[in-house]
Amino acid sequence: MNRLVILSFLVLFLTACSPTDKELKRAENFMPTKPDSALLILKRLQPDKHMSSSTRALYALLMSQALDKNNIRAESDSLIRIATKYYSDDEPLRAAYAQLYLARCENNLGNSREQALALLKAQEFAAKCEDPKLQGLIYGDKADMYQSQGQTDSMILYNRLCFYSFQKANDARNSVLALITMGNGYLHKSEFDSAIRYYYEADKMAKPMKEAVLSSTIYRALGGAMYKQKKYAAALDYFRRTPLTGTDRYNYNKWYLMAMTFLRMNQLDSAKAYLYKVKNPYEMAPDYYRLWEELCEKQGKLSESLYYAKRLLDVKDSLQQHTLTSSFAGMEKKYKYEHLLVDNKNLVIENKQNGIILLFSLLILSVIIIISLFWRFKINKNQLLIQRQILNQRNSLIAAERENNSLMNQQMQMQHLLLKNVEQYRKRVIKGSETSGAETGNSKKTIQTNAFHEELISHVDLIHSNISKRLAESYPILTQRDILVCCLILANFDSGMISTILDVKPDSVNVHRGRLRKKLELQNPESLQNFLRSF
Numbered sequence: 001m002n003r004l005v006i007l008s009f010l011v012l013f014l015t016a017c018s019p020t021d022k023e024l025k026r027a028e029n030f031m032p033t034k035p036d037s038a039l040l041i042l043k044r045l046q047p048d049k050h051m052s053s054s055t056r057a058l059y060a061l062l063m064s065q066a067l068d069k070n071n072i073r074a075e076s077d078s079l080i081r082i083a084t085k086y087y088s089d090d091e092p093l094r095a096a097y098a099q100l101y102l103a104r105c106e107n108n109l110g111n112s113r114e115q116a117l118a119l120l121k122a123q124e125f126a127a128k129c130e131d132p133k134l135q136g137l138i139y140g141d142k143a144d145m146y147q148s149q150g151q152t153d154s155m156i157l158y159n160r161l162c163f164y165s166f167q168k169a170n171d172a173r174n175s176v177l178a179l180i181t182m183g184n185g186y187l188h189k190s191e192f193d194s195a196i197r198y199y200y201e202a203d204k205m206a207k208p209m210k211e212a213v214l215s216s217t218i219y220r221a222l223g224g225a226m227y228k229q230k231k232y233a234a235a236l237d238y239f240r241r242t243p244l245t246g247t248d249r250y251n252y253n254k255w256y257l258m259a260m261t262f263l264r265m266n267q268l269d270s271a272k273a274y275l276y277k278v279k280n281p282y283e284m285a286p287d288y289y290r291l292w293e294e295l296c297e298k299q300g301k302l303s304e305s306l307y308y309a310k311r312l313l314d315v316k317d318s319l320q321q322h323t324l325t326s327s328f329a330g331m332e333k334k335y336k337y338e339h340l341l342v343d344n345k346n347l348v349i350e351n352k353q354n355g356i357i358l359l360f361s362l363l364i365l366s367v368i369i370i371i372s373l374f375w376r377f378k379i380n381k382n383q384l385l386i387q388r389q390i391l392n393q394r395n396s397l398i399a400a401e402r403e404n405n406s407l408m409n410q411q412m413q414m415q416h417l418l419l420k421n422v423e424q425y426r427k428r429v430i431k432g433s434e435t436s437g438a439e440t441g442n443s444k445k446t447i448q449t450n451a452f453h454e455e456l457i458s459h460v461d462l463i464h465s466n467i468s469k470r471l472a473e474s475y476p477i478l479t480q481r482d483i484l485v486c487c488l489i490l491a492n493f494d495s496g497m498i499s500t501i502l503d504v505k506p507d508s509v510n511v512h513r514g515r516l517r518k519k520l521e522l523q524n525p526e527s528l529q530n531f532l533r534s535f
Contacts, residue, residue, distance in 0.1 A: 035069035057086035064101040096125035136165030156185040212245040252278045285315040460487040490532045
């Protein structure tokens, strides 16, 4: 026993004296401004078998962060899960970042449900550590998730929250990017005035930074908004004001947009001049040659038009070939970072080995106890059989209780989010009623109510696999209000809370539940909530 204690202290001493912790600190300091240097430091580290759990978790978190910042896709989630399993409420900041990078990893792997759950956990941890930049990153990822699902309104909402968080963190650059993304959302909805307003705000905020890439992005976006409204003169003005950058892609895109606008204004010579300035169209190649084809056709040069039509076909074939080449490039990139994956697997193996050692120790202890108590087992054999039966029944009850607790915790988390949204909705309604007139207030309240109901449904959809859409497809007779009531029932809200959310009397909720049972063709003994859970 004394030897075991001495060996444990020796391992702790060697771990404390190793340079690993200092190197991890250096990598963490380099991460915000020089992520490539941080990655090199982490690659040089050789995880040893004496690495403590805290050091292993920090290494996993920093390596995941460095890979993300260097645009290297993680091949699996095994590395970051070392950090998510270690960090909890004791270190909410690192726990939140671990869940954030797990969400990005799941997004890379195409696991949208796991991504959403990780983002919800990240947001829960982030609420405990007062870090507005972290909040902004989480909101930005949620906005991207909604954008990929085609939910533009939710994407705009979370980009707005993202902007407010970055403003609070004094992160001007990310604030500008959030404004541009909000503008793009409104432009996608053809709400041009709102889009232009956000582009103007982004331009105002970006000017002190004097960053050509940001200004180029903003003015090209403004010109694109004017072009979509067929205000070609205004679009041309913004394209002309777009600053040149040190990157050819941005500059060539400016010349292409100007040529496209001149062509719509039937100023063919100017369009041709700017097309000649594009030396390499890059990913614009199909649109570039299509514009040449249209220009030559308008000039009556049919032979040149046919030439560019052929170039367009060649470019499309080339793009298909490029897709194949890119896949080989990805394989080469994977080969270059294969040793990183090997290191990560070694960490996982070492973690499993520690678990095996612990289990083996417990097994030895169990054998000693069994030997020492063998005579008692022999005497009380019948009693032991009875105890085993009781133990099996108890395990069954514990398993059932755990399942119920898991479902209850899930419902409590969902109710917590929904109640939070209810409170925010009440505050907005009260504030709106104080600052607006009767008609304007009612209209604004109706819009807020609809948006609020949609957000409630979307939260329940995240937990219950888009149940609103599945109900609408299976029972077309259901109204939007019916589906909202189903979601609130599924979230375990009682009739009083549902009546408060819907702004109706409790008796009306009971009547509505009866109508829902008829529409869903439920038998009398069957519970509406149980039906929705198993749907």
